[in-house]
Amino acid sequence: MVKGDERKKQLLRVALDVFIEKGYYGTSTREIARKAGVSSGLLFHYFSNKDSIYLELVKIGVEEMKIDTEIAMGAPCKYLFQTMKNVFNQLESNPSFGKMFVFMDNVQHTVVNEKDITSLLESADICKQWIPIILEGQQRGEFREGNPHSLCVAVFGAIQGIAQEKVRIPNTPLPKIDWLMDMIVSRTK
Amino acid sequence: MVKGDERKKQLLRVALDVFIEKGYYGTSTREIARKAGVSSGLLFHYFSNKDSIYLELVKIGVEEMKIDTEIAMGAPCKYLFQTMKNVFNQLESNPSFGKMFVFMDNVQHTVVNEKDITSLLESADICKQWIPIILEGQQRGEFREGNPHSLCVAVFGAIQGIAQEKVRIPNTPLPKIDWLMDMIVSRTK
DNA sequence: CCGAAAATTAAGCATATGCTCAATTTTATA
DNA sequence: TATAAAATTGAGCATATGCTTAATTTTCGG
Numbered sequence: 001m002v003k004g005d006e007r008k009k010q011l012l013r014v015a016l017d018v019f020i021e022k023g024y025y026g027t028s029t030r031e032i033a034r035k036a037g038v039s040s041g042l043l044f045h046y047f048s049n050k051d052s053i054y055l056e057l058v059k060i061g062v063e064e065m066k067i068d069t070e071i072a073m074g075a076p077c078k079y080l081f082q083t084m085k086n087v088f089n090q091l092e093s094n095p096s097f098g099k100m101f102v103f104m105d106n107v108q109h110t111v112v113n114e115k116d117i118t119s120l121l122e123s124a125d126i127c128k129q130w131i132p133i134i135l136e137g138q139q140r141g142e143f144r145e146g147n148p149h150s151l152c153v154a155v156f157g158a159i160q161g162i163a164q165e166k167v168r169i170p171n172t173p174l175p176k177i178d179w180l181m182d183m184i185v186s187r188t189k
Numbered sequence: 190m191v192k193g194d195e196r197k198k199q200l201l202r203v204a205l206d207v208f209i210e211k212g213y214y215g216t217s218t219r220e221i222a223r224k225a226g227v228s229s230g231l232l233f234h235y236f237s238n239k240d241s242i243y244l245e246l247v248k249i250g251v252e253e254m255k256i257d258t259e260i261a262m263g264a265p266c267k268y269l270f271q272t273m274k275n276v277f278n279q280l281e282s283n284p285s286f287g288k289m290f291v292f293m294d295n296v297q298h299t300v301v302n303e304k305d306i307t308s309l310l311e312s313a314d315i316c317k318q319w320i321p322i323i324l325e326g327q328q329r330g331e332f333r334e335g336n337p338h339s340l341c342v343a344v345f346g347a348i349q350g351i352a353q354e355k356v357r358i359p360n361t362p363l364p365k366i367d368w369l370m371d372m373i374v375s376r377t378k
Numbered sequence: 379c380c381g382a383a384a385a386t387t388a389a390g391c392a393t394a395t396g397c398t399c400a401a402t403t404t405t406a407t408a
Numbered sequence: 409t410a411t412a413a414a415a416t417t418g419a420g421c422a423t424a425t426g427c428t429t430a431a432t433t434t435t436c437g438g
Contacts, residue, residue: 001404001415021300025215028395039417044397102298109291109353111210127354150364157350158343158372164298165316165342175339182371183347190385190434217425228387233427385434395424404415 008046011036012060013096015053020103020167024054024110051114058117061104062124064097069129076137077185080155084177087159091166091174101163127152134184144186151184158183197235200225201249202285204242209292209356213243213299240303247306250293251313253286258318265326266374269344273366276348280355280363290352316341323373333375340373347372 002010014036018027029050033043047053072079090097108121122128130152137143143151158180165172191199203225207216218239222232236242261268279286297310311317319341326332332340347369354361 003405004414007415020298022214023212023299025211026213026299029397030395038415040397041399041418042416045415048397050396106298109209109295109357110212110215144368146365146368147362150362151368153351153354153361154347154364154368157354158347160350160353161346161348162342164349165346168298172342173336173339175343176335179333179335179340179343179372182376183368187371193384196385218427219425227385229427230388230429231386234385237427239426380438382437383435385432387430387432389429389431391426391428393425396422398421399419400417401419402415402417404413406411406413408409408411 004046007038007042011038011043011046012053012057016057016096016099016103019054019057020099020106023106024112029053051112054112055114055116055120057100057103058107058120058124061100061107062120064100065104065124065126067129069133072133073136076133076140077142077181079133080137080184081177081181084159084180087163088174088177091163095167095170098163098167101160102167105160105164126156130156141186143184155180155184193235196225196227196231200227200232200235201242201246205246205285205288205292208243208246209288209295212295213301218242240301243301244303244305244309246289246292247296247309247313250289250296251309253289254293254313254315256318258322261322262325265322265329266331266370268322269326269373270366270370273348273369276352277363277366280352284356284359287352287356290349291356294349294353315345319345330375332373344369344373 011032015027015032018032018035022031027050029043030040032053033040036043043053047056067083087101091101104124107117127149131148134143134148134151138145138148162172162174166174200221204216204221207221207224211220216239218232219229221242222229225232232242236245256272276290280290293313296306316338320337323332323337323340327334327337351361351363355363
């Protein structure tokens with residue numbers, strides 16, 4: 001017998017793995033329970049339904065993805081560099097971080113009948129968060145000219161792609177941060 | 190009544206949409222049939238089972254993703270540029286191309302109990318195809334130094350991310366190809 | 379216009395799924 | 409140690425799913 005709180009955390013960990021591997025619809029509550037070594041009944045003792053497990057994971061992910069707009073606006077280029085450094089460090093040292101990264105990407109591309117999730121995701125939209133910062137960086141001459149949305153998509157698309165590969169093949173060598181910065185940093189600087 | 194060949198193509202088109210939206214496991218054969226306006230029975234008249242629909246789509250995707258190694262080795266930098274240009278042009282003009290792009294990415298991250306698919310995907314592994322070309326480019330001084338695998342992951346991760354966003358939000362502005370090239374092209378050139 | 383071939387359907391079987399619920403075991407506490 | 413609270417199980421219901429099959433409709437060459 002395990003204390004309720006621990007069990008719930010364990011179930012969330014297992015659920016994250018299965019959701020990543022098989023997607024929302026392909027994940028059965030039975031499989032989560034089985035991989036956690038408990039009965040289906042217990043799963044539904046801790047979570048009211050399948051959606052709520054998913055939603056809870058999304059909430060955790062959204063929290064992890066939040067950026068500090070205050071600091072970012074103060075030094076866009078430096079902040080972007082630091083953000084990448086943090087992400088890459090975490091990808092190397094903490095497998096569950098990478099998993100959550102991949103999960104959040106999957107979530108973005110999965111249509112789930114849950115308005116709660118849709119609204120949650122809006123607040124986690126990387127482009128929405130970063131576009132004002134990129135604009136600020138452009139005005140300072142730190143970032144190159146061009147559509148900020150495009151720049152954002154390119155930079156964070158690359159980070160996403162790298163994270164995906166890292167989770168799938170853990171010994172994937174990470175690129176240098178400078179390479180990614182070269183995509184967005186002003187050349188004349 | 191529709192001629193067999195046309196119907197099959199239509200079913201593949203519909204299946205691609207559903208697979209993208211809900212993933213392999215979340216896609217039901219009934220839904221494919223319903224969205225195509227036919228009965229389940231007819232679906233299984235044209236395809237022996239669900240896996241074979243998926244496999245057929247993967248085969249098409251693999252074919253589209255193949256690169257011309259001969260030409261690429263002759264002019265790595267130019268070829269990379271041209272490849273990106275083609276991809277971006279297609280993304281703008283041909284929605285089904287973008288869909289296939291996203292689908293192939295999903296396929297890479299989905300575990301399906303089908304050894305046929307696993308082996309098929311190896312031949313479509315972008316890194317496996319590009320690493321020799323990047324190496325060649327580095328020897329010529331066209332590409333920057335660094336782990337070719339990392340460079341590959343960064344560049345094609347970015348392209349993937351962009352394609353994803355373009356499919357999800359079709360009016361997403363595409364970045365300039367030069368921005369992406371700056372990630373990999375030698376600075377001293 | 380006849381009949382074979384092709385296209386299509388509807389019903390149904392076996393199994394998997396989300397979820398409930400009554401019952402049982404374990405733990406903690408007074 | 410007695411008892412309430414918490415943890416856990418396992419059977420089971422309703423529905424969804426992959427797929428089969430017999431039967432029906434449509435097409436079209438002779």
